[in-house]
Amino acid sequence: MATPSATQPIVHLSNVDKDYQLGAVTVTALRQVSLEIAPGEFTVIAGPSGSGKTTLLNLIGCVDVATRGEVVVAGRDTGKLSEGDLTRLRLNALGFIFQSFNLVGVLDAFQNVEFPLLLQKQLNAVQRKERVMDLLQRVGIAEYAHHRPGELSGGQRQRVAIARALVTRPRIVLADEPTANLDSVTGNQILDLMQELNREGTTFLFSTHDPKVVSRAGRVIRLVDGRIQAEESVEQFQSSHA
């Protein structure tokens, strides 16, 4: 895989449409979306329910493909990749944080975080252990390494999910409403953690419709009815929603 330079955008979308077929009816979820995400950004896709936030994240996350237009992630045109190549791109270049955590219930925190490394087959057991424990330390749950998800609180589970998303050192971490299932205190702690990791160099792109979450972003992409209505700073977003 060609490695783009640090100044090149990690994500580049050009005139992207996404249609869904619901029986005989074609529903357009995204229309003419163009955007770029540069390394080190902490970007929020904001918008009301049904505005196309999750669809946009799915296209950038290579779990779905655009109907029209070009989606380039980490230098690869996703429309031209096979299913296997898309999977490899997700494994090596992307990290995912889900609203409902989506951890493997029968594996403990350590094993959940280690799992993507096992799929990559690049590190030996000692190297994997070192990297996983380092990440668990950084997200503050090293002492729960051998607890299964069922034995952890929502906040702790999301910390495990963040560690899992970061363990392969992805180019960008995609988070779909990462605080939606958390209380406000825990949600804030998770956002603190993500901001801290962002300051250390990790690029984040996440979706939300919670103005409190948006206030943490460096850049806000506002989606309405599948179109980018505006790209604005947090201040602009807050003043337009005041």
Place this chain on the structure above:
Amino acid sequence: MFTLLQIAARNLARNRKRTLLLGGAISVVTVLLVLLTALFNGTQASMLRNATTLSTGHVNVAGFYKITSGTAAPVVTEYKKLREIVEKETPEIQSLVVRGRGFGKLVSDVSSQVAVVSGIDIQQEAGFKNILEIVKGDSSRLVEPHSILIFEQTADRLELKIGDNVTISSQTFRGAANSIDCKVVAIAKPLGMFSSFFAYVPLDTLRELYSLDPSTAGGIQLYLKDWEKADQVATKLRTSLAKAGYRVMDHTEKPYWQKFDIVKREDWTGQKIDVTTWMDEDPFMKWTLFGFRALIVIVFMVLLAIIIIGVMNTLWMAIRERTREVGALRAIGMQRHTVLAMFVTEGALLAIISSTVGVVLGVAAAYGLNAAHLKMIKGFQMVLMSETVTLIVSPPTVLVSLLVIASVTTLGSILPAWRAARLQPVEAMHSSN
């Protein structure tokens, strides 16, 4: 990958009730298969042992002698020379006996019946004495000229007891009527439904009945170290005997007593040798075993189909419950083949553990049933030639059972696993399950 095995094991443990139910069903099927095959092995061994004692060896070197082209006598001449060649050419032999073949009417004071009358040398027939359970008299007394051993059914029908005389009436091979009186020296317990048609006299007594020379015999019965090589040995002997100058009959899958009419119609005289196996001489046993084996296969197939459907349903449920997990794993970079492997591992693990438990229980049950000496019901006793249920656990058969059940059950998990692997990550992640 060890982690896939761990995921499979823990998922099975997490759904304990479902795992126990399906695993139990697989174990029960394995137990049944082990018991059925052990029963088949036991029955086969018992039938083979009994039938090869009564009327046939594993391989028989016999034949017909035709004085004129329209006659046929089940006799071989110069049997000692024939025996020497057979012994030299057949290292597979464990033992052999020389028998006389006859057919006549047994007449007592009150009744009569037809019977296959075999001439034996009781001193050579160690197996014969071991197999037969003598209820009255002594089989060793068959060394006495004009003695006879009969089965209980014959003794009851003809109202004979030890020391009574019975007349054997027959026709010599030249066509003259002849009869001899024999004294009942032993009465044996029945060996299956056909034993009532058998009676045994000393070989010389049978020769006397048919006015035969001492150099003649009915045939040589060979008992092999491995009875499963009977066909192979028979084929080899046909070639060897033909090379030694004997005229050898073409192989026909019929007992010798069904060949009289065929042989009589053929235009030759003198001696021809007929090499047969126990399957040729005892078609009833051959078809009984075939039927039994077919029944086991059918029962096994039905049980296996039920298990496969059970495995598939269980995995469908597991996959439905874990659709979001599959979606998330696909999203973080798990390839389709790894998803397939993850669910097949679960099916395989369940299959291997359950069938292993089934084999252990099945083998234990087989030994338990043998120790209990269960009586077989009367009808089966007659057909299967055994009074008690005998199970023989054969390690290769058990291993094959284990492999077949484990493999087929694992195969049953492939379709649902493949469907799971085909799930689109975006749809799976947003599934409501």
